[in-house]
Amino acid sequence: MSQDALQSRIARLERIIEISRSINSTLNLPRLLHQILAAAQELTHTEACSIILRDRKSGVLRFEATIGARSQEVRSLVVPLDGSIAGWVVQNNRPVVVHNVRNDPRFYRKVDQEVGFETRSILAVPLSVRGKPIGVLEVLNKEGGERFTEEDVETLMALADQAAVAIENAVLFQQSDLVADLVHEMRTPLTSIIGYARMIQRDDVSEDDRKSFARTIEREAARLSRMASDFLELARLESGRAFPVREEVSLKSLAAEAIALLRPQAEAKQIALIEEVPDDLPTLLGDPQRLHQVLVNLVGNGVKYCRPGDRVTIGARVEGDEVLVYVSDTGPGIPPSAQEHLFERFYRLPRTEEDVEGTGLGLAITRRIVEAHGGRIWVKSDVGKGTTFYLTLPLRREAGPSSSSRR
Ligand SMILES: Nc1ncnc2c1ncn2[C@@H]1O[C@H](COP(=O)(O)OP(=O)(O)O)[C@@H](O)[C@H]1O
Ligand SMILES: [Mg+2]
Numbered sequence: 001m002s003q004d005a006l007q008s009r010i011a012r013l014e015r016i017i018e019i020s021r022s023i024n025s026t027l028n029l030p031r032l033l034h035q036i037l038a039a040a041q042e043l044t045h046t047e048a049c050s051i052i053l054r055d056r057k058s059g060v061l062r063f064e065a066t067i068g069a070r071s072q073e074v075r076s077l078v079v080p081l082d083g084s085i086a087g088w089v090v091q092n093n094r095p096v097v098v099h100n101v102r103n104d105p106r107f108y109r110k111v112d113q114e115v116g117f118e119t120r121s122i123l124a125v126p127l128s129v130r131g132k133p134i135g136v137l138e139v140l141n142k143e144g145g146e147r148f149t150e151e152d153v154e155t156l157m158a159l160a161d162q163a164a165v166a167i168e169n170a171v172l173f174q175q176s177d178l179v180a181d182l183v184h185e186m187r188t189p190l191t192s193i194i195g196y197a198r199m200i201q202r203d204d205v206s207e208d209d210r211k212s213f214a215r216t217i218e219r220e221a222a223r224l225s226r227m228a229s230d231f232l233e234l235a236r237l238e239s240g241r242a243f244p245v246r247e248e249v250s251l252k253s254l255a256a257e258a259i260a261l262l263r264p265q266a267e268a269k270q271i272a273l274i275e276e277v278p279d280d281l282p283t284l285l286g287d288p289q290r291l292h293q294v295l296v297n298l299v300g301n302g303v304k305y306c307r308p309g310d311r312v313t314i315g316a317r318v319e320g321d322e323v324l325v326y327v328s329d330t331g332p333g334i335p336p337s338a339q340e341h342l343f344e345r346f347y348r349l350p351r352t353e354e355d356v357e358g359t360g361l362g363l364a365i366t367r368r369i370v371e372a373h374g375g376r377i378w379v380k381s382d383v384g385k386g387t388t389f390y391l392t393l394p395l396r397r398e399a400g401p402s403s404s405s406r407r
Pocket of ligand 1: 364
């Protein structure tokens with residue numbers, strides 16, 4: 001090794017030590033992932049980088065963070081364990097360099113197609129904790145069209161070793177947050193129940209006030225009770241113990257059921273419910289009860305947050321090897337700054353906090369269910385115009401080779 005090469009190697013390793021110090025000081029997962037990606041990009045001089053993590057329970061590989069390519073669209077895309085470079089890295093627990101992805105059958109093309117990015121070359125290294133892979137760190141397209149070097153591999157492996165432990169810690173921390181969040185959210189209704197229960201006992205309270213306080217107590221207690229059941233549901237989903245059921249389901253009937261269930265509420269508010277799922281939509285494999293819940297949550301939100309005269313529409317169509325379901329409304333819309341938080345547990349728009357009953361758990365649960373089915377969910381919304389929630393569910397594939405093969 002030449003003197004220069006040695007110097008640059010030492011400089012890189014020093015930089016890794018510096019970086020690992022800073023990544024080990026954050027437990028905020030999104031921020032942490034971003035730091036790791038920025039470091040990976042800096043150290044390897046590449047156009048884009050991604051972190052793909054393996055879900056602890058379901059084993060599904062999913063994009064958690066990306067820089068350089070359109071990160072919003074990439075996030076939470078699922079990557080197959082067989083038939084992707086990341087899957088190969090996880091299964092073999094070894095790094096891989098692909099100088100030209102076009103010549104590599106493992107390369108999973110769908111992500112590029114989805115985000116309009118062109119991957120040419122990849123260096124992917126496992127993120128392993130105590131020898132067990134928890135995910136993959138990938139860097140794409142070295143700047144100037146150069147080839148990945150041995151040094152790149154060594155550097156990225158060294159970074160991945162540090163990163164993996166930090167990610168594991170942040171993930172564990174995030175899970176423990178579930179309980180902390182619940183306790184925090186229970187405080188508000190409990191405080192008001194205690195406060196009004198005390199007021200009710202005072203002698204100088206009018207009969208009318210007493211009734212109104214009792215109603216508040218009842219409402220807040222009902223909210224607590226709903227929170228408890230929603231929360232249990234979410235905890236069950238997050239623990240991954242929730243999906244034994246894989247039945248044939250018809251989205252058409254599920255949509256009709258959801259609409260029928262919400263019809264009274266919608267009529268009371270003068271909101272039109274429209275179902276436009278095609279009759280010949282293929283059936284899916286999944287958990288009918290949970291998918292029902294997804295549709296009820298989304299249509300229910302539409303009804304809850306729309307105003308008299310608005311419309312809520314549910315529809316679906318086949319797109320490639322997935323079904324795209326949409327629930328669209330002509331309601332008040334959701335500002336962009338809030339859109340990114342919608343699927344977080346307990347998140348509610350500030351203005352809905354007072355006006356409309358809710359727990360802020362519906363969309364968190366919905367997202368879990370969709371992802372457990374191998375799908376994705378996202379939102380498009382314009383303030384003043386309306387909101388559309390989209391979700392995908394994979395179509396059942398017939399056994400055997402790809403669809404291009406003859407029957
Ligand atoms: N269709 C919609 N139109 C406008 N805002 C919505 C819509 N759906 C959801 N939201 C906003 O997202 C928040 C979170 O929704 P969700 O998780 O279902 O909880 P909840 O309905 O219990 O408040 C809601 O409080 C509301 O502010
Ligand atoms: Mg809701």
